[in-house]
Amino acid sequence: MLQVAFIRENKELVIKRLEKRNINATQMINDVITFDEERRRLQTELDNTLAESNSLSKEIGNLFKSGEAQKANLLKEKTSELKETSKELQDLLSSKSEALNELLYKIPNIPNDLVARGNSELDNEEVFKAGDVPVLHDGALPHWELAKKYDIIDFELGTKITGAGFPVYKGKGAKLQRALITYFLDKNTAAGYTEYQLPHLVNEASGFGTGQLPDKEGQMYHVTEDNLYLIPTAEVPGTNIFRDVVLNESELPIGITGYTPCFRREAGSYGAHVRGLNRLHQFDKVEIIRIEHPSKSYEALDGMVEHVKGILKELKLPYRILRLCGGDTSFASALTYDFEVFSTAQDRWLEISSVSNFETFQANRLKLRFKNSDGKNELAHTLNGSSLALPRVLAGILENYQTENGIKIPEVLQPYTGFKIID
RNA sequence: GGAGAAAUGGCAGAGUGGUCGAAUGCGGCAGUCUUGAAAACUGUUGAGGGUCACACCUCCGGGGGUUCGAAUCCCUCUUUCUCCGCCA
Numbered sequence: 192m193l194q195v196a197f198i199r200e201n202k203e204l205v206i207k208r209l210e211k212r213n214i215n216a217t218q219m220i221n222d223v224i225t226f227d228e229e230r231r232r233l234q235t236e237l238d239n240t241l242a243e244s245n246s247l248s249k250e251i252g253n254l255f256k257s258g259e260a261q262k263a264n265l266l267k268e269k270t271s272e273l274k275e276t277s278k279e280l281q282d283l284l285s286s287k288s289e290a291l292n293e294l295l296y297k298i299p300n301i302p303n304d305l306v307a308r309g310n311s312e313l314d315n316e317e318v319f320k321a322g323d324v325p326v327l328h329d330g331a332l333p334h335w336e337l338a339k340k341y342d343i344i345d346f347e348l349g350t351k352i353t354g355a356g357f358p359v360y361k362g363k364g365a366k367l368q369r370a371l372i373t374y375f376l377d378k379n380t381a382a383g384y385t386e387y388q389l390p391h392l393v394n395e396a397s398g399f400g401t402g403q404l405p406d407k408e409g410q411m412y413h414v415t416e417d418n419l420y421l422i423p424t425a426e427v428p429g430t431n432i433f434r435d436v437v438l439n440e441s442e443l444p445i446g447i448t449g450y451t452p453c454f455r456r457e458a459g460s461y462g463a464h465v466r467g468l469n470r471l472h473q474f475d476k477v478e479i480i481r482i483e484h485p486s487k488s489y490e491a492l493d494g495m496v497e498h499v500k501g502i503l504k505e506l507k508l509p510y511r512i513l514r515l516c517g518g519d520t521s522f523a524s525a526l527t528y529d530f531e532v533f534s535t536a537q538d539r540w541l542e543i544s545s546v547s548n549f550e551t552f553q554a555n556r557l558k559l560r561f562k563n564s565d566g567k568n569e570l571a572h573t574l575n576g577s578s579l580a581l582p583r584v585l586a587g588i589l590e591n592y593q594t595e596n597g598i599k600i601p602e603v604l605q606p607y608t609g610f611k612i613i614d
Numbered sequence: 615g616g617a618g619a620a621a622u623g624g625c626a627g628a629g630u631g632g633u634c635g636a637a638u639g640c641g642g643c644a645g646u647c648u649u650g651a652a653a654a655c656u657g658u659u660g661a662g663g664g665u666c667a668c669a670c671c672u673c674c675g676g677g678g679g680u681u682c683g684a685a686u687c688c689c690u691c692u693u694u695c696u697c698c699g700c701c702a
Contacts, residue, residue: 234663238671245671248683252632255682263682270682437624437661566643568661 211517309516322509335467356472370607488572546576
């Protein structure tokens with residue numbers, strides 16, 4: 192969430208930047224400032240009351256010690272009034288703080304200067320494009336048909352075991368998945384990211400830390416018995432490593448990577464666009480996460496984009512990069528680049544990676560800080576990106592590498608799969 | 615799942631009703647000494663709110679209570695450890 196002090200001091204800027212998301216935040220921002228003023232006024236009032244009652248208590252203690260019990264008892268009577276006042280103020284203060292927080296939870300991050308104003312994916316800007324779209328042979332198939340033809344992914348079996356959106360990978364399909372995961376992790380660790388294996392369920396505090404809670408609760412599977420959530424992305428356990436942490440400046444930057452399955456309820460998204468691997472309830476993803484000094488975070492974002500580009504270049508897949516417009520940029524992000532692979536047989540683009548700078552938006556909730564050169568604690572910047580999401584990469588490979596005799600395996604993956612073709 | 619013990623500053627570890635934001639040790643930082651470093655010595659060293667700066671307020675796992683006053687007493691939750699049970 193945004194910092195109140197920042198909103199207070201940059202009111203116009205905040206409102207103007209939020210317009211990029213097509214949000215008129217004037218009312219909300221004014222409310223934040225009013226609530227904050229009231230909160231601080233109540234806090235001061237409460238502090239004064241408590242100070243008075245503290246000093247009275249001290250006095251009473253001294254009187255008892257010097258044997259002047261009568262005087263002490265007299266003072267005791269005075270304290271009851273103060274107690275009542277402070278209790279009232281306490282209640283007012285906590286309800287005001289709560290109202291302020293609820294409001295703050297609802298305000299998305301302010302987009303970076305580069306972000307265009309816009310409503311939806313139609314307003315996103317293509318900033319890069321690479322790779323040749325192959326000319327497929329007659330009778331080329333979409334990936335779900337290929338999966339069936341070569342018996343490498345069984346969607347019906349997943350439906351039987353669990354439900355729609357939980358595919359079962361078989362034989363060379365399963366091995367290709369494993370090869371991709373290992374290949375991605377190898378690329379990431381070679382680039383300096385430290386590999387982590389993270390929990391696949393997280394508690395409520397972690398959900399709040401990265402911003403899934405309280406608003407996007409419906410997107411996560413909730414294990415009510417233990418009040419735990421299945422992770423929708425490794426970003427959640429990965430970034431929460433740094434919850435309530437004060438780093439030394441010399442420890443920055445930090446880069447971590449991890450493979451996890453991701454679980455998403457995807458409530459309300461059904462239809463033609465969810466066929467095959469296009470949209471699943473469970474999928475695999477390798478994630479990269481960075482903790483950066485605020486002055487270096489955009490440089491780091493560019494570095495992450497270059498890193499993902501390198502992987503796609505090696506895989507020789509046709510892809511493009513979009514800079515998301517305000518309306519399509521996720522709640523917590525200040526600037527997001529999406530990578531999309533071209534699904535030739537479906538003739539459409541599929542999102543395979545999303546690389547974002549959250550600036551201090553997550554760090555403020557996480558209380559992730561570092562000790563700066565002045566010895567003060569300062570919020571760090573958090574970033575993350577997929578490198579990469581498996582199912583759509585797999586879809587891209589199946590469709591773009593299909594031939595009449597089978598599906599070729601990208602050269603760079605062959606050492607990992609141990610085979611060169613699926614036939 | 616059952617029984618017991620515990621939770622204090624970066625770490626270790628005192629503190630059982632007032633002068634405790636908290637002894638002491640280690641670590642960190644700064645200085646003295648040194649050609650430099652180490653050792654030794656001296657000082658300093660939690661966070662948040664608030665203020666121009668002070669003052670002041672809050673925080674000893676979380677929440678609630680008793681009391682004029684709580685790290686200290688009571689209730690409750692969570693976590694950790696030990697023993698038993700179960701188990702990849």
